[in-house]
Amino acid sequence: MSIKVRFFASLADSVGRREAECPHVPGMTVASVWLDLTGSELLPDGALCAVNHDYCTLDQVLSDKDEVAYFPPVTGG
Amino acid sequence: MRVLIRLEAFDPFAEIRIHQDALGARCTSIGALASFIGSMRDFNDGESVEAMTLEHYPGMTDKHLERIAAEAISKWSLDDLLIVHRVGEVRPGDPIVLVATWSAHRAHAFESCRAVMEALKSTAPFWKKEQSASGARWVANNTPGSSADFKQ
Numbered sequence: 001m002s003i004k005v006r007f008f009a010s011l012a013d014s015v016g017r018r019e020a021e022c023p024h025v026p027g028m029t030v031a032s033v034w035l036d037l038t039g040s041e042l043l044p045d046g047a048l049c050a051v052n053h054d055y056c057t058l059d060q061v062l063s064d065k066d067e068v069a070y071f072p073p074v075t076g077g
Numbered sequence: 078m079r080v081l082i083r084l085e086a087f088d089p090f091a092e093i094r095i096h097q098d099a100l101g102a103r104c105t106s107i108g109a110l111a112s113f114i115g116s117m118r119d120f121n122d123g124e125s126v127e128a129m130t131l132e133h134y135p136g137m138t139d140k141h142l143e144r145i146a147a148e149a150i151s152k153w154s155l156d157d158l159l160i161v162h163r164v165g166e167v168r169p170g171d172p173i174v175l176v177a178t179w180s181a182h183r184a185h186a187f188e189s190c191r192a193v194m195e196a197l198k199s200t201a202p203f204w205k206k207e208q209s210a211s212g213a214r215w216v217a218n219n220t221p222g223s224s225a226d227f228k229q
Binding site for chain 1: 136140174
């Protein structure tokens with residue numbers, strides 16, 4: 001019963017890691033995982049999040065084995 | 078429809094040629110090909126840039142580009158669409174992105190090519206890290222897609 005967490009680009013640098021694994025707790029959200037791992041209530045300005053490779057909102061509830069990702073504004077192309 | 082993420086340098090003109098040749102007999106009904114090629118500049122924010130690293134999110138980036146491509150095909154009358162995007166170490170002048178659209182008519186080719194490119198720039202998970210004489214820095218935001226909003 002766990003979830004996988006990934007950080008990309010400047011967010012990975014500021015958090016100090018690229019991946020983490022957390023025990024899955026019923027009712028946990030994208031926002032609560034961020035708080036647990038970083039100690040910060042808010043994501044940096046413009047930061048984005050995704051669950052299972054789809055964009056999501058911070059209040060999305062996570063299921064067991066989900067993959068949640070946090071990253072800065074995209075700058076491709 | 079094809080989406081490619083390339084770790085190695087690519088030749089956008091060769092990619093268009095290969096894709097067009099593969100269309101085969103259908104080519105005779107195609108009246109328009111529109112393409113956009115984005116390359117790495119050697120400057121940004123008033124500073125020379127020597128190299129760049131393009132990071133992406135394997136699994137999400139390809140899925141997202143395929144979704145953008147599928148939406149374009151459902152919205153415009155397209156015979157085909159190609160997206161190629163580079164990741165990894167890039168040098169000034171290297172092509173970074175290619176979007177090509179094939180249609181019977183220019184309006185659909187032009188409009189879809191522009192829309193796919195803007196969707197890619199604003200939503201596809203890629204991140205640029207520039208290397209300059211003063212060190213490495215992440216690019217914070219892309220430049221606006223409209224010339225009316227553009228500041229050099």
